[in-house]
Amino acid sequence: MKQILVVQLGKIGDTILAIPLLHGIKEVFPDCEIDVLTGSYAKELLSYQKIIRKVFVYEKKPLKIASLLNEIRRQKYDLLIDPKDHQSSESSVFARIIRADRKIGFNPPGKSYFNDSLPGDEANKKLHYSEKVLRPLELFGQKMPGKPVKPILDEAPESSEKVIAFFEECASEPKILVNISASRMARMWPEKNWIDFFNTASFNGRFVMSFAPSEKEMAERISNASPNVELFRTSGFMDVVSLVKNCDMVVTPDTSIVHIASAFDKPLISMFCNIPKMYTKFHPLSTLQIILKSPDGVDSIESITPSDLRNAFESMLKKI
Numbered sequence: 010m011k012q013i014l015v016v017q018l019g020k021i022g023d024t025i026l027a028i029p030l031l032h033g034i035k036e037v038f039p040d041c042e043i044d045v046l047t048g049s050y051a052k053e054l055l056s057y058q059k060i061i062r063k064v065f066v067y068e069k070k071p072l073k074i075a076s077l078l079n080e081i082r083r084q085k086y087d088l089l090i091d092p093k094d095h096q097s098s099e100s101s102v103f104a105r106i107i108r109a110d111r112k113i114g115f116n117p118p119g120k121s122y123f124n125d126s127l128p129g130d131e132a133n134k135k136l137h138y139s140e141k142v143l144r145p146l147e148l149f150g151q152k153m154p155g156k157p158v159k160p161i162l163d164e165a166p167e168s169s170e171k172v173i174a175f176f177e178e179c180a181s182e183p184k185i186l187v188n189i190s191a192s193r194m195a196r197m198w199p200e201k202n203w204i205d206f207f208n209t210a211s212f213n214g215r216f217v218m219s220f221a222p223s224e225k226e227m228a229e230r231i232s233n234a235s236p237n238v239e240l241f242r243t244s245g246f247m248d249v250v251s252l253v254k255n256c257d258m259v260v261t262p263d264t265s266i267v268h269i270a271s272a273f274d275k276p277l278i279s280m281f282c283n284i285p286k287m288y289t290k291f292h293p294l295s296t297l298q299i300i301l302k303s304p305d306g307v308d309s310i311e312s313i314t315p316s317d318l319r320n321a322f323e324s325m326l327k328k329i
Contacts, residue, residue: 011040018093023138043061047067049066057165089113090145091123172254175241187219200230282302283304284306
């Protein structure tokens with residue numbers, strides 16, 4: 010039985026889009042066991058993915074790094090895969106430290122950290138992240154899909170039960186999940202715009218708002234000003250996964266929730282900064298979607314108006 014370690018140190022959205030790589034590995038090696046080395050932000054998500062045996066967590070704290078390196082050094086893998094397509098000091102360190110018979114990853118010019126080198130970001134510039142992350146499978150005779158691949162996500166049972174109970178009293182009503190949080194301010198929509206949208210959107214159902222802990226006060230102000238909005242207070246990332254799965258539509262700025270919606274193929278309205286390179290790499294994969302963008306090259310969604318979102322919302326309601 011092959012023992013395989015995958016290094017996936019990207020952001021949470023990258024990690025969601027990389028999970029199909031694990032399933033692809035399982036197709037090539039049906040009896041293998043897969044471990045993953047990731048960052049602390051993705052530990053909860055990956056711990057609930059049934060395809061993974063063990064999750065190693067990399068945290069940039071000296072004592073924890075030393076403990077992690079000692080633990081990894083005790084393992085012996087048949088195969089190490091790091092799907093990154095650009096130079097990374099962390100990738101090079103782990104490639105030297107991890108014991109594996111075969112190592113697959115990106116070798117910078119003049120370096121040979123890996124036995125098999127993957128194409129660089131220039132060769133991948135027209136590919137969605139979900140496509141380029143599958144490049145290692147080409148080395149085992151697998152053809153590239155030729156199109157983006159939807160993520161595959163398992164739920165946490167306790168989160169599923171919590172969300173189902175939350176929606177029990179409105180099981181027959183349409184439920185729209187609206188997420189107000191994003192990873193950086195340029196992707197955040199102004200509070201006043203959310204209030205305007207909620208109070209002018211025509212909808213006979215339930216708006217459920219999700220938010221990061223850092224936006225708690227903002228979420229409460231929006232809810233207080235918008236009587237048709239109910240807050241959902243998550244206790245972890247897996248609550249968000251189940252929340253998306255149990256809603257009928259998702260409205261969100263560009264963040265990892267876009268990719269969760271894609272995993273469950275939920276109708277999606279999302280707001281993106283109009284940076285073509287990033288949009289090519291991370292655009293949504295839901296079958297039904299409306300994308301609102303800022304003007305060309307503008308790294309902010311603030312110019313998207315409540316009227317823009319309201320029109321998109323009314324258009325999507327007619328489709329679902």
